[in-house]
Amino acid sequence: MSNLKTAVERYFAAWNAQDAEALRKAVAEAWTEDGTYTDPMADVRGHDQLAATIAAVHEQFPGFEFRMTGEVDGHHHTARFTWDLVSTADGSSPAAGFDVITLAGDGRIASVLGFLDRVPGA
Amino acid sequence: MSNLKTAVERYFAAWNAQDAEALRKAVAEAWTEDGTYTDPMADVRGHDQLAATIAAVHEQFPGFEFRMTGEVDGHHHTARFTWDLVSTADGSSPAAGFDVITLAGDGRIASVLGFLDRVPGA
Numbered sequence: 001m002s003n004l005k006t007a008v009e010r011y012f013a014a015w016n017a018q019d020a021e022a023l024r025k026a027v028a029e030a031w032t033e034d035g036t037y038t039d040p041m042a043d044v045r046g047h048d049q050l051a052a053t054i055a056a057v058h059e060q061f062p063g064f065e066f067r068m069t070g071e072v073d074g075h076h077h078t079a080r081f082t083w084d085l086v087s088t089a090d091g092s093s094p095a096a097g098f099d100v101i102t103l104a105g106d107g108r109i110a111s112v113l114g115f116l117d118r119v120p121g122a
Numbered sequence: 123m124s125n126l127k128t129a130v131e132r133y134f135a136a137w138n139a140q141d142a143e144a145l146r147k148a149v150a151e152a153w154t155e156d157g158t159y160t161d162p163m164a165d166v167r168g169h170d171q172l173a174a175t176i177a178a179v180h181e182q183f184p185g186f187e188f189r190m191t192g193e194v195d196g197h198h199h200t201a202r203f204t205w206d207l208v209s210t211a212d213g214s215s216p217a218a219g220f221d222v223i224t225l226a227g228d229g230r231i232a233s234v235l236g237f238l239d240r241v242p243g244a
Contacts, residue, residue, distance in 0.1 A: 038197075038198050038199070038200055039197070040197040040198075043198045043199075073237055075160075075161070075162040075237075076160050076162075076165045077160070077165075078160055078235045080220070080222075080235075080237050098202070100202075100222045100235050102235065113200045113202075113222050113224065113235075115195055115197075115202050
């Protein structure tokens with residue numbers, strides 16, 4: 001489980017990176033070179049596309065961060081966990097979701113399959 | 123979504139196949155030749171291993187079937203859904219779980235990542 005928990009920590013570090021350079025570095029630490037991320041709005045592969053996808057979300061939700069809710073439930077090379085998108089100013093949370101990751105042999109993420117449990121305006 | 127729903131139907135047909143020949147056929151319809159299934163107890167690849175894994179569960183739970191609960195939540199080439207393992211005799215359900223599938227280009231399942239939400243004795 002420890003490699004799965006570490007991977008999840010690196011994943012949230014990427015989603016919460018504060019600037020472009022930190023994001024680039026965090027994405028490279030979290031995902032393999034050909035790692036993927038697929039959610040209802042995005043289906044991307046590789047560090048450049050991954051960083052661009054996260055940067056676009058940061059532009060859409062300035063002042064928000066992604067926080068894991070509950071625990072990492074993992075086995076073999078896969079884990080599931082849930083998250084809230086939270087305003088650092090007032091704690092409001094317009095969105096929540098659920099991700100399943102798979103790890104490559106080097107402990108970095110090979111794929112993320114993401115689903116939304118709560119969305120803005122719903 | 124229709125290809126995802128069809129894939130999920132074929133997946134449950136495999137889990138609920140009534141004999142070895144029906145199971146072999148249902149597995150081949152549901153998964154690609156090198157398709158995978160990973161849950162806390164199993165991490166297998168290919169039709170032979172998939173059929174053996176399902177047959178072992180049938181031996182452990184005779185007279186039970188897998189029933190989807192809720193709806194298929196899918197996008198791109200992936201979907202999530204939940205299931206109960208239900209006794210066809212008395213409707214009792216000793217186990218429940220959650221799966222995420224990915225599809226190959228031919229509409230068959232490339233991978234299943236499975237997690238347990240309720241287990242016997244818990």
